[in-house]
Amino acid sequence: MRIGYIAEKQLYVWEDGKTTALSSIRYQNYLATMQSIHDAKSWKTSGTGAMFTGAVDNAPVDPARIHMGLHGLVPDPAGMLYAVELDEVGGLYRRDLDPAAKAEGHVLTRQNLHFGGMDRRGQQLAMCIGSDPMMLHLSILDLDDNEETDITDGDTTECHPSWSPDGSRILCSSAGYARSDSGGIVKLGPYEILAYAPAAGSLDTLCSNPAYDYLVPREAPDGALYCIRQPYDDGEKHDNLLKDIVLFPVRIVKAIGGLLNYFSMRYGGEP
Known part of the structure; x- marks a missing residue:
């Protein structure tokens, strides 16, 4: 081996x-x-x-x-x-x-030219490539004539392409970008698994869940789908709602105390 x-x-x-x-x-x-x-x-x-x-x-x-x-x-x-x-x-x-x-x-x-992985079947090379490392898209390169066929585009990024054992489709992980009102990228969404069928020219979603990332998809000879599933992290800090509710009265008292202390120092000269 x-x-x-x-x-x-x-x-x-x-x-x-x-x-x-x-x-x-x-x-x-x-x-x-x-x-x-x-x-x-x-x-x-x-x-x-x-x-x-x-x-x-x-x-x-x-x-x-x-x-x-x-x-x-x-x-x-x-x-x-x-x-x-x-x-x-x-x-x-x-x-x-x-x-x-x-x-x-x-x-x-x-x-x-930037790469996000590739997989080969015969003379067909499935690649995730792009001119922007943040936006890589699924493409197929024919190694006989170096002709490229772009499959995906837009505000997404793809990675980990892999051919199915019978060559009927290409699997990859894909995530979309969210933009602000001014057009800037603010967040990358969770990765889902896409399947592209070259014969039919169809692109379908196999796995998608807003709570998880699905990465490195592979299809077994019996058709079973394997991948790495991990919790989705949007990079934002999420406060504990229950903790906020419990501490709300304490924070109100602290706020009132701070306000009284301010007036006492300003007009009385003592805390």
Whole structure:
């Protein structure tokens, strides 16, 4: 059995009890390019002129200053297909399983492309992608011709896409945004489970409850639906109504006492 996974911004393959770490060649090349650009401008930060102005900078490019994220990994005849985001560019790449490999295949690259997971069935890749990391939408990429088909849109965000065992539908988690009167986003609603059937072009809701988030949906061969269900948290502080009722008389007395104390200090000079 062979298992590929991502941990701490690193690709890994586990097979027969052995774990092998694989670097993202795209990331390594990007880091080398940034270092080359830095070195090309080194005349500005080296020499007596830079020492005089205090602009000396001989340090190499700090990888921590580069935004790098791995957000998807699926099997591929070449080894694996993975999604990577580097600063303002996102893309899909094919990587073989040789740790010493120096090159990898390019599938897709786009400015401001963000990923929320993906799942593959044959040459059809289900992805949750978008130009805004807060609004990722379900899309299908045909790996034969790189043609994309957008499935969802609007003030929602989708994640965790997965094909059903028979390939008849794609499951994903989806949540909608609430906006203020001025148009700004104020809240993300609870995640529900959607099912898209490519043959019929239909999109249906399978699970929805305002009290819960439904995440990482998977369909078993027998049709059973599995997911992670967790209490929905809207990020707002909810006071305990019973506690408020019990403490209401106490708060009234404190308010009256505070008011009397104010007048006593203002007009009598004593508390």
